[in-house]
Amino acid sequence: MRRIIPIAVGTTVLAICLVLLRPANSPSSSTTVSPRLISVQRFPENGLCLPDEAASTAAAAPPESLLRLFGSSSAYAASQKSGEMADIGRPPVRTIRDTYPTYSFVAVDNQHDEVVLQDLNLWSIRIFNRLENTPPGAPPSVPRRLIQGPKTDIQFNNGMYIDPKNGDIYSVETDTGDKVVVFDRAKQGDVEPTRILRVPHRGFSLAVDEDKQELYVGVQYPPQIPVYRKTASGDEKPLRSLQGESTRLSDTHGVALDTKKKLMFVNNWGHVSDYLTAGTGRFEEASISVYSLDATGDAAPLRVIQGPKTQLNWPAAMSLDPDTGDLYVANDVGQSILVFKEADHGNVAPSRVIKGSKTRLSYPTGVFVDAKHKEVWAANFGNATATVYPLSANGNVAPVRIIRSAPEGYEGLRFGKVEAVAYDSKREEYLVPN
Amino acid sequence: MSHPQIAAFARLAKENTPPTRTLIGQKTLISRTMHAFDYDAVHDEIVVNSPLAQAILIFRGGADGEEPPVRYIQGPRTQIVGTGYGALDAVTVDGINNEIFLPVASNSVLVFDRSATGDVAPKRVLHGPDTQIQFAAPGDRGALPAVGVDPMHNLVIVPSRNSLLIFDRNAGGNAKPLRVISGPKTELGGGKPHVYAPKGWIVAMAARGSIGVWSINDNGDVPPRWRIPVTKITGMNVNGVEIDPVHKELMVPTGNGNTVFTFSVPEIFD
Numbered sequence: 001m002r003r004i005i006p007i008a009v010g011t012t013v014l015a016i017c018l019v020l021l022r023p024a025n026s027p028s029s030s031t032t033v034s035p036r037l038i039s040v041q042r043f044p045e046n047g048l049c050l051p052d053e054a055a056s057t058a059a060a061a062p063p064e065s066l067l068r069l070f071g072s073s074s075a076y077a078a079s080q081k082s083g084e085m086a087d088i089g090r091p092p093v094r095t096i097r098d099t100y101p102t103y104s105f106v107a108v109d110n111q112h113d114e115v116v117l118q119d120l121n122l123w124s125i126r127i128f129n130r131l132e133n134t135p136p137g138a139p140p141s142v143p144r145r146l147i148q149g150p151k152t153d154i155q156f157n158n159g160m161y162i163d164p165k166n167g168d169i170y171s172v173e174t175d176t177g178d179k180v181v182v183f184d185r186a187k188q189g190d191v192e193p194t195r196i197l198r199v200p201h202r203g204f205s206l207a208v209d210e211d212k213q214e215l216y217v218g219v220q221y222p223p224q225i226p227v228y229r230k231t232a233s234g235d236e237k238p239l240r241s242l243q244g245e246s247t248r249l250s251d252t253h254g255v256a257l258d259t260k261k262k263l264m265f266v267n268n269w270g271h272v273s274d275y276l277t278a279g280t281g282r283f284e285e286a287s288i289s290v291y292s293l294d295a296t297g298d299a300a301p302l303r304v305i306q307g308p309k310t311q312l313n314w315p316a317a318m319s320l321d322p323d324t325g326d327l328y329v330a331n332d333v334g335q336s337i338l339v340f341k342e343a344d345h346g347n348v349a350p351s352r353v354i355k356g357s358k359t360r361l362s363y364p365t366g367v368f369v370d371a372k373h374k375e376v377w378a379a380n381f382g383n384a385t386a387t388v389y390p391l392s393a394n395g396n397v398a399p400v401r402i403i404r405s406a407p408e409g410y411e412g413l414r415f416g417k418v419e420a421v422a423y424d425s426k427r428e429e430y431l432v433p434n
Numbered sequence: 435m436s437h438p439q440i441a442a443f444a445r446l447a448k449e450n451t452p453p454t455r456t457l458i459g460q461k462t463l464i465s466r467t468m469h470a471f472d473y474d475a476v477h478d479e480i481v482v483n484s485p486l487a488q489a490i491l492i493f494r495g496g497a498d499g500e501e502p503p504v505r506y507i508q509g510p511r512t513q514i515v516g517t518g519y520g521a522l523d524a525v526t527v528d529g530i531n532n533e534i535f536l537p538v539a540s541n542s543v544l545v546f547d548r549s550a551t552g553d554v555a556p557k558r559v560l561h562g563p564d565t566q567i568q569f570a571a572p573g574d575r576g577a578l579p580a581v582g583v584d585p586m587h588n589l590v591i592v593p594s595r596n597s598l599l600i601f602d603r604n605a606g607g608n609a610k611p612l613r614v615i616s617g618p619k620t621e622l623g624g625g626k627p628h629v630y631a632p633k634g635w636i637v638a639m640a641a642r643g644s645i646g647v648w649s650i651n652d653n654g655d656v657p658p659r660w661r662i663p664v665t666k667i668t669g670m671n672v673n674g675v676e677i678d679p680v681h682k683e684l685m686v687p688t689g690n691g692n693t694v695f696t697f698s699v700p701e702i703f704d
Contacts, residue, residue, distance in 0.1 A: 084657075084659070085657045085658055085659060085660070085661055086659070086660050086661070086701075087660075087661050087662075087663060088660055088661070088662045088697070088699055088701070089662075089663065089666075089667060090667075090697065090698065091667055091668075092667070092668065092686075092695035092696055092697050093683070093696050093697065093698045094446065094447070094448055094695075094696040095448065095449060095693060095694070095695055095696070096443055096447050096448065096449070096451065096693065096694040096696075097449055097450075097691065097692060097693040097694070098449075098450060098692065099449055099450055100450070102692075104436045120436065121692050155690070156435065158435075158436055174435050174436070175435065175467070175689075201518075201519055202435070202466075204435075204436075220435070220466065220486075221466070221486045221518075221521065222518050251465055251466070251486050251487075269460070269465065270460070271463070271465040271466075271484060271486040271487040272486075272487060273486060273487050273488040273516075275515070275516060275517060275518040275521070275572055276515075276518070276572045276573065277515065278488070278510075278512070278513045278514060278515035278538070279488065279509055279510035279511065279512050279513060279514060279515070279553075280488060280510070281484075281486075281487040281488025281489050281508050281509075281514065282487065282508070283463055283484075283487055283489075283508075285460075286460055312460070313459050313460045313500075314437070314458070314459060314460060316436060316437075332436075332437060333458050333459035333460065333500065363437060365436045365437060381436060381437050410450075411452040412452070413441065413450070413451075413452060413453065413692075414437055414439060414441065414453075414456070415441075415692035416435060416436050416437055416438075416692070417435060417467055417689050417692065418673070418687045418688065418689055418691075418692050418693065418694060419467055419468070419469045419673040419674060419687055419689045420468055420469050420470050420471060420626075420673065420674045420676075420687055421674065421676045421685045421686075421687045421694050422471055422472055422473045422480070422676055423473060423676050423677070423678050423685065424442065424473045424475075424480075424495060425473070425475045425678070425680065426475060426478055426495060427442070427495070427496065428444070428445040429442040429443060429444060429445060429454060430442065430443045430444075430445060430447070430676075430685060430694060431440055431441075431442055431471075431473060431480065432440070432441050432442075432443060432453075432687065432694055433438065433439070433440045433441075433467070433468040433471065433482070434435060434436075434437055434438045434439050434440075434441075434467065434468075
């Protein structure tokens, strides 16, 4: 009985098999070789095989006995020789990528009747007519304007804010960009930002207090909420910052402000550690913590929404209805928009949940309350769409409009910074993280 | 970062092919960008960091959806610490020898028993001036590299400041490296090195957006034997590499293009 053995750690078990297949006179580890002198050794037609008993023994064997186990005294290993180097210039044989936008955030410009979508796959900002609607079967909608290109400094941007007076677009980069870029409303193409503000690494969300002209930046880790002058640029320091163990900030994502009641809402994924101290990591449940609008330093939250009833599951952007105080949460993996009452606290269920197959929600990470038109928007990370609902929507409701930027029924790859890949040899699958 | 999923794709997937499964959600304890992780084929497990929570997560190999890890390592005894900037985002598993290697801030490589769970101390720590390991400190603006393991020749390859330090796999304490690949000719580019043990090749990132291949027996200022100039070919950057010896392919992820390229390179594996 023989069976096919998966490739261990990309190398190990295959290495064992190849030792078995190696001719008796093949070079030992002490032999000096160049790449061009290596012989071709084909795998057997019936797969890469080890006897069952040998396979199980190999997995349990101490390392020094592995070679002995297979009757070999050493394994071949190349060694230093001539210093020759050969370039392999062939193009890739396959490419995995998503050629459509991946929408992470959405915001509405009511002055100009436009909606702005942040795309972190193709590194763009796409501006559509607010009433744009892509009917079923129609080709993808084309944006009115597109901001994209190396001059824009747009990369893995998430949080956006649209100035309600002049339509300026604020966008924060989530990875190594470490900046907020600001574009004049009318800019398009490959253009430099009007203004750049350097912010801490891992900025995720933006909110603005227009009364005080202050810009809030939600920073994922080390979790903090620095607050800047709205017009700050360059290396300008924040006016204040909320940060510390007492804040209960943890892997911070969405931020929303209620300037009437002077409150700040922040959601947290519950991944906690003090990066300066070893072994301080711990996991908590996702939460929404509520602070005074002017909270600073290591201030404790006024109250916290947390627990299994909340349904929070990788909460992302948040948006507040200024008329009712209702807090809308883009609940990514929950495939839902959660609505909490402003005074909610503890383990409380949302008062409304937009969720279900009719909603067309697909991993929503962006949400925006358009109080003027009594609508709520979702940016769907999973299917290159933005969907719009009545502000009072609840349950499994169909969107009133959809902006679709990919073919009907498209399922996106949901890539968001692909920096590694591991090979699952058992299933012949690539494992690709964001 | 939005949506820090681990997505599985069929090996022959192409543009716009959706994942066959994704590991996502609060229950997974996944937190943010993972710069290097491993699939352990011996035990059919995925080993990955939770970068913001100083933890190592171990999942079933076939884990799907909102599936929690089967175990995780985290706590005061673990000595796990990353950096504020780069967090803790690279881990390596040696399924043959049942060990997990975790580089941590302040110039150390922690080695855990693969089956360890909870708040456990590492079984050994590679650390000290003679090791020549130079990683970022917790407060530095830097990230931590992953190590490569060669269980056949009993070696561990530690990237450190444009060098590859080659240690005995069982090295601990203030051990000296057996060999050091370092110098301008090496064109080393950082990132996780992979070892193709049957040939003794080290496959790792090289300068100017390339993948290079060195030998485990190299020592000193040695150029790579082969170089795949990925950026020159594709116009995109290089953030890592993985090897598939059966199909004689290299996989190269590129962060700035949200893309995974596959290169056929039989000459490296033949």
